[in-house]
Amino acid sequence: MAKARPLGVVPLGDSAAYVEFSSTLDLEVNSVIQRLALAILKRNVPWVRDVVPALGGVALHFDPDNPEFPGNPLEAALELVTDSLKAALEAKAEPGREVELPVCYESEFALDLAEVAKKAGLAPAEVIERHAAGEYRVLMMGFAPGHAYMGGLDEKLAVPRRASPRAIVPAGSVAIANEQTVVYPYAISGGWNVIGRTPMVLFDAARQRPSLLWPGDRVRFRAISREKYIEMASGQ
Amino acid sequence: MSIRVLRPGLLTTLQDHGRHGFQRVGLCPGGAMDKVSLALANALVGNPPDEAALEITVIGPEIEFQEDTLVAVCGAEFESAFPHNRPVLARKGTRFNVGRAKRGARAYIAVAGGFAIEPVLGSRSTYLPGHFGGFGGRALKHGDVLALRDASAHERFKSLKKAKDGTVRWSAPPLTLPDREPILVHVIEGQHFASFDSTSQRGFFDTVWRVAPDSNRMGFRLSGPPLGRPQADEILSGPTCLGSVQVPPSGVPIALMADHQTTGGYPRIAEIVSADVARLAQLAPGGKVHFAKCSLEMAGELRRDARERLQSALRGIEWEYGKKTK
Numbered sequence: 001m002a003k004a005r006p007l008g009v010v011p012l013g014d015s016a017a018y019v020e021f022s023s024t025l026d027l028e029v030n031s032v033i034q035r036l037a038l039a040i041l042k043r044n045v046p047w048v049r050d051v052v053p054a055l056g057g058v059a060l061h062f063d064p065d066n067p068e069f070p071g072n073p074l075e076a077a078l079e080l081v082t083d084s085l086k087a088a089l090e091a092k093a094e095p096g097r098e099v100e101l102p103v104c105y106e107s108e109f110a111l112d113l114a115e116v117a118k119k120a121g122l123a124p125a126e127v128i129e130r131h132a133a134g135e136y137r138v139l140m141m142g143f144a145p146g147h148a149y150m151g152g153l154d155e156k157l158a159v160p161r162r163a164s165p166r167a168i169v170p171a172g173s174v175a176i177a178n179e180q181t182v183v184y185p186y187a188i189s190g191g192w193n194v195i196g197r198t199p200m201v202l203f204d205a206a207r208q209r210p211s212l213l214w215p216g217d218r219v220r221f222r223a224i225s226r227e228k229y230i231e232m233a234s235g236q
Numbered sequence: 237m238s239i240r241v242l243r244p245g246l247l248t249t250l251q252d253h254g255r256h257g258f259q260r261v262g263l264c265p266g267g268a269m270d271k272v273s274l275a276l277a278n279a280l281v282g283n284p285p286d287e288a289a290l291e292i293t294v295i296g297p298e299i300e301f302q303e304d305t306l307v308a309v310c311g312a313e314f315e316s317a318f319p320h321n322r323p324v325l326a327r328k329g330t331r332f333n334v335g336r337a338k339r340g341a342r343a344y345i346a347v348a349g350g351f352a353i354e355p356v357l358g359s360r361s362t363y364l365p366g367h368f369g370g371f372g373g374r375a376l377k378h379g380d381v382l383a384l385r386d387a388s389a390h391e392r393f394k395s396l397k398k399a400k401d402g403t404v405r406w407s408a409p410p411l412t413l414p415d416r417e418p419i420l421v422h423v424i425e426g427q428h429f430a431s432f433d434s435t436s437q438r439g440f441f442d443t444v445w446r447v448a449p450d451s452n453r454m455g456f457r458l459s460g461p462p463l464g465r466p467q468a469d470e471i472l473s474g475p476t477c478l479g480s481v482q483v484p485p486s487g488v489p490i491a492l493m494a495d496h497q498t499t500g501g502y503p504r505i506a507e508i509v510s511a512d513v514a515r516l517a518q519l520a521p522g523g524k525v526h527f528a529k530c531s532l533e534m535a536g537e538l539r540r541d542a543r544e545r546l547q548s549a550l551r552g553i554e555w556e557y558g559k560k561t562k
Binding site for chain 1: 256257258259260261262263265356357363365366368369424426427471472473474475476477478479480497498499500507508509510511532533535536539543
């Protein structure tokens with residue numbers, strides 16, 4: 001478990017810190033980070049406001065006005081990480097849940113499928129098949145509420161981002177770039193290659209669990225027809 | 237009890253201290269851009285400091301009070317016949333017309349008892365990018381009617397010392413307004429500071445930056461000489477924080493403000509200390525700022541000093557209300 005040691009800790013302002021484990025993406029390290037983030041959350045430390053697992057480390061956001069806050073965010077973060085690491089590595093249960101996302105890959109939703117197929121040297125149908133066959137893991141969430149960066153993309157599908165981002169990517173768009181896949185939670189600008197759309201609502205502030213996906217979740221995509229998409233989208 | 241919006245102003249939203257605990261699913265804490273002025277505005281009407289108030293931006297609104305209401309506006313100085321930084325008993329039918337900001341960019345209109353709005357994910361703050369929180373998840377529009385919680389305005393007003401003619405003779409100190417520009421903002425070196433070329437490292441601290449017109453509650457773009465890195469390699473996307481200063485490939489730095497993204501793939505050259513974020517939030521587009529380097533220890537001292545100044549002002553207001561102070 002040589003990889004499960006922090007490389008270093010940097011301040012994010014004076015009341016948050018980022019404990020870095022790797023400066024490149026390593027799925028094994030990220031899995032440790034997911035367990036670590038859960039172990040820190042479970043401690044319910046009153047002056048810890050947010051625990052954010054990221055691709056290569058974990059960010060801790062503190063409440064500096066809490067009288068119990070020790071004062072130095074770097075020392076506080078390192079101590080929390082060191083104290084939680086053992087419990088995290090020993091935890092038997094896999095972090096996250098299994099989530100299945102229905103996706104319609106038909107051409108009206110798959111805005112960049114032809115382009116991706118060309119770049120990858122595959123038939124469009126094979127791009128869909130490989131994407132739908134994958135098993136993904138939520139490595140980090142960010143960019144927008146409910147927006148998950150998922151690892152586990154078939155390496156044959158690893159194409160770069162679009163040269164120019166779209167001003168508006170429709171809500172629910174399933175997209176790929178490099179070695180990851182994402183789902184756009186709402187209409188927003190973005191540069192990933194769109195290959196389908198889910199009828200599911202990724203983030204709804206009125207729900208008890210506002211986000212459909214959480215860090216560490218294991219995600220599968222299931223191909224659905226256009227009819228099924230419309231039926232499900234109108235039922236949301 | 238309610239108020240009616242006759243003219244919404246440039247950007248008027250309900251904001252409180254924000255929502256915590258959701259950054260791991262990509263939702264920032266948000267809330268008031270200047271949480272110091274929010275706390276003062278609330279204290280002036282006898283509210284707890286984190287009650288929701290109207291954040292008004294650069295051009296203020298015109299609102300009508302439907303009942304007698306105890307109200308205070310605090311933060312930027314706006315053109316208005318209405319006295320700033322003090323509690324005012326606005327009579328039923330009074331129209332509160334706020335013009336342009338003269339000094340600063342944002343002010344908070346607090347009403348005694350607060351707005352009768354249900355919290356979403358633990359906060360009444362409006363999160364504009366996600367269309368939720370506050371008043372229907374959006375900025376106020378002409379004709380909106382906002383319900384208020386009943387707070388017996390007259391009783392609260394009467395408990396104030398030296399209350400006469402609908403207001404008082406004292407005012408709260410403006411803690412976040414610039415005396416002059418450029419304002420000085422302290423920063424800690426960001427994780428990727430060393431990866432910038434030496435001209436950019438010096439330039440970051442030597443430049444008087446201007447807040448660009450396309451700045452908003454998510455971030456302030458800073459106009460000045462573009463900053464560069466000798467090896468323009470992509471960095472692994474990582475977490476960000478309120479006050480992180482990111483530099484995209486264009487070289488134009490962006491200071492992340494209240495509604496910031498929680499992760500980013502751009503190098504972070506600096507992190508603005510928490511004590512100075514509210515002062516930066518008081519710059520309108522065109523406003524000038526320069527950055528001074530400080531240590532993490534000094535950032536902590538600045539934070540404690542700022543908190544002490546605010547606590548002292550809040551104690552002063554409580555004393556005027558005849559409350560016992562600690």
